[in-house]
Amino acid sequence: MILIADNLTVTNSAIAKAISDMDPGPIQDLVFQCERAGAEAIDINPGPLTKDPEEKMTFLVAAVQSVCGLPLLLDTINPKALEAGLRVSLNPVIINGFSLEPKKLEFILPLAKQYDADIIGYLLYPNGHVPAGEDDLTQIALDLYGEFKKKGMDDNRLIIDPVVAPLMWENGMRHNRNILSLIQNLPDLFGFPVRTIAGLSNLTSGPGPSGKKRLAEQTFIPMLASAGLTYGLLNVLLPETLRTARMSHMLLNTDVFSWVAAP
């Protein structure tokens, strides 16, 4: 599992202020921390950027890539901001992302073709809701892949996000079990080794005791890894969560074990 930091987000008030003030300091400090903690890519989530989308995303990408060579995920629903980010990115870049929502098919998916970029596809109904069962989840994966191919995209540009649900949701537990099967079955379903991504922080969103939240994450990460998940998007500043992700990777990908190399 490749570890992507979800820390650079507008929901962090210090980051929201830095974006608003166009102040690179707090952004770059956070990126340093994430890279030091072991992040292998950085998700840049500035929200919808209703004001000055192009200027803000250009600033953000420039601020990050001036101090960090990691791949960047451009995580906004604003196509103008996305395009601005794509234009100035020097680091490898992943568009995060599209879904069957008509606006995203029309305005976001084509940017992946135009800029020859990787793109994440969310398994959601066209109205943005999480699929109700395993059959719908599979059908949406096939529909999404169909739309992706209609745009003339190469298979190796696609990354599927089956969308981890909060445990507290009414069907969250069932949905999260469904995505474990789906991640395992997707390569057979699509006929090629499609990459997958999952956002872990979603699992425990909402109120709840932090010790139990960490345990739930640390338990679900090995399950996702074992199902074959390619990318884990998570808070890389939680040391125990990160150690679990690294140990998962080691158990699943290393042939010779060593306690010295173990996290």
Add this chain to the structure above:
Amino acid sequence: MILIADNLTVTNSAIAKAISDMDPGPIQDLVFQCERAGAEAIDINPGPLTKDPEEKMTFLVAAVQSVCGLPLLLDTINPKALEAGLRVSLNPVIINGFSLEPKKLEFILPLAKQYDADIIGYLLYPNGHVPAGEDDLTQIALDLYGEFKKKGMDDNRLIIDPVVAPLMWENGMRHNRNILSLIQNLPDLFGFPVRTIAGLSNLTSGPGPSGKKRLAEQTFIPMLASAGLTYGLLNVLLPETLRTARMSHMLLNTDVFSWVAAP
């Protein structure tokens, strides 16, 4: 995953002494601790019992079941000790276990038929070694099931132990990945929902830093659980390991999540 305590073992010197002295106190204290910690069954491992096998196993089973109503695993290679234990068991009982080793097929497997007991079958070569690759592991599972059926046993009496390897073994990492697939595939391979068991303590046996050992266990348990493992045999007095096993069970088997009920 149903949690079985591996704590009542002759490798614990206090237990070795209690067996030797026929002193039920330390045995019953340990059983209390295991049950309080959340054990759902107790493995009784007195070693090969070369001296007074029947008397010792009778004493052990009586000592445990006089204070505890949990299912008991009778874990010895000594058929005389096993039979003595089977004769006096009032609690549900599981024979632990047989393999393709000729002596075990001849002297242990028939006890399961005779006493209408569950029995664990180890996936090992007839010489007791761990199979070298995935094909051998699958073939041994089929051979073992064949021997089991030859004795006229019912499918629902069988529990397969694919034998977790220490991480430090030369092929330990590959083997442990192979058993994850095997556990998942066994129901299709055998054509019925066969139960499975894995001994976790084996994973980290040998020297190594205890923090990293715990992390390795806590990472491998959700993988085993997600593959469909029925029983986890482990040190139930490691609170974090046990919490992980319980959270695994909750994520995989519960439809409505609650932080209050979560471990």
